[in-house]
Amino acid sequence: MGTPAFACTILQRLLNENCQVVGVVSQPDKKVGRKQLLQMTPVKELALANQLPVLQPVSIKTEYTDILAWNPDLIITCAYGQIIPDIVLNTPVYGSINVHASLLPKLRGGAPIHKAIINGDKESGISIMRMVKKMDAGAVMAQRKVIIEPQDTTGSLSDKLSLAGADLLMECIPLILNGTAVFREQDEAAATFAYNISKEEEKITFTEDVQEVYNHIRGLIPAPIGYAILNQKKMKFHRVRMKRQPHAYQPGEMIGMMDGGYAIAASNGFILVDELQLEGKNKVDAKAYFNGSGRNDIGKIMQ
Structure with a gap:
């Protein structure tokens, strides 16, 4: 489950590693530019190029029955963009995990890469966490730091973080499947937030x-x-x-x-x-x- 180019790196790695991706969920297509042409999300484009079924619910809170019909063993989300209801999160045998682009509990939310650079942070990273209904608040299984260079932009840091996220995810999946994964609750007192960039x-x-x-x-x-x-x-x-x-x-x-x-x-x-x-x-x-x-x-x- 993902939407922007950042999430494409994750999906591509799953395909490269011969994981059986039974379906992809992405945000609805949007009209862009002066001509307001309908544009597919990057994740949808990649999914269709690999003959994967794609669902794009306007509101996943009510439009989820087709997702449940896939009967997934594990749900992996990365920059999907909607709050996912418990009925979806709790369906897979091995649960639902999220690849988040910050060192949680720092920078929960939709713009952690933007805000890390704007804040002048020296490092960022990837967190693999259990999905819960509250935004980016689930227990964390693994993290990996990524240095922010003085010349980095959101674009260049995104590229580095997406590769680190794909690597870390592939290390984590076997541990989840064999039951040896350990998830640790976040320190709520240390939580900071990176809401989407406003106009x-x-x-x-x-x-x-x-x-x-x-x-x-x-x-x-x-x-x-x-x-x-x-x-x-x-x-x-x-x-x-x-x-x-x-x-x-x-x-x-x-x-x-x-x-x-x-x-x-x-x-x-x-x-x-x-x-x-x-x-x-x-x-x-x-x-x-x-x-x-x-x-x-x-x-x-x-x-």
């Missing part, structure tokens, strides 16, 4: 320390992508670096080219934008932007 959180503020601004921007790459307002239009930041350096510029002031990127002033340093996107335009690199409107934007203040 308000996509807005970048340059008044904070340059490290915090940098963390915020790279935590939103490759999606949903952070932005600020210039000339009353959005500028989205697709690839950035940071440079810590004292200066007398105003926060958000457009500086021009610096070390190969387009510099924007933050507290105690600069954000060097390597790739950006102006509202209604395609993505461009820093030099192309500077040679276009960017030269005239020097001295303006990002809002």
Whole structure:
């Protein structure tokens, strides 16, 4: 049971290891883009490519009878996106487990990778846990740490975590099946939460320390992508670096080219934008932007 690309790595590993996947459950397809074309979830695409049956309940709380009809021995979830009812969780002989992208009880919720980077954490990881009705609160069987590098984005960290999750899962499944798996309850007092990114959180503020601004921007790459307002239009930041350096510029002031990127002033340093996107335009690199409107934007203040 999963929805985004992150979960595809898990499904693919199960198939590679010749696990008998009797069915796949994913979120309903969504309309995307200006033309509002219906797009399959990445997990559904992978499932159909491997001739696996797929169910996409709008609400799994009431639409679960077809899942029960598969009579699964074990349910594995990874970034599925709905709260699964007890009648489904309790059906398999070996229970239901979840591959979660944090070191629980830290960062329960739907955006643990985004928030780990935004928070400036030095490490993240994978937790294999028993599924319960409460969000990411089940007993944990195994964990594996993954270092967050200074240049990591949500995209690059997702790739590392999905591979670590697939590896750890394949170590855990035999222990679950032979009855030697040990699950330990989480410390509720230590729980923190990583709720899905809100529209308000996509807005970048340059008044904070340059490290915090940098963390915020790279935590939103490759999606949903952070932005600020210039000339009353959005500028989205697709690839950035940071440079810590004292200066007398105003926060958000457009500086021009610096070390190969387009510099924007933050507290105690600069954000060097390597790739950006102006509202209604395609993505461009820093030099192309500077040679276009960017030269005239020097001295303006990002809002």
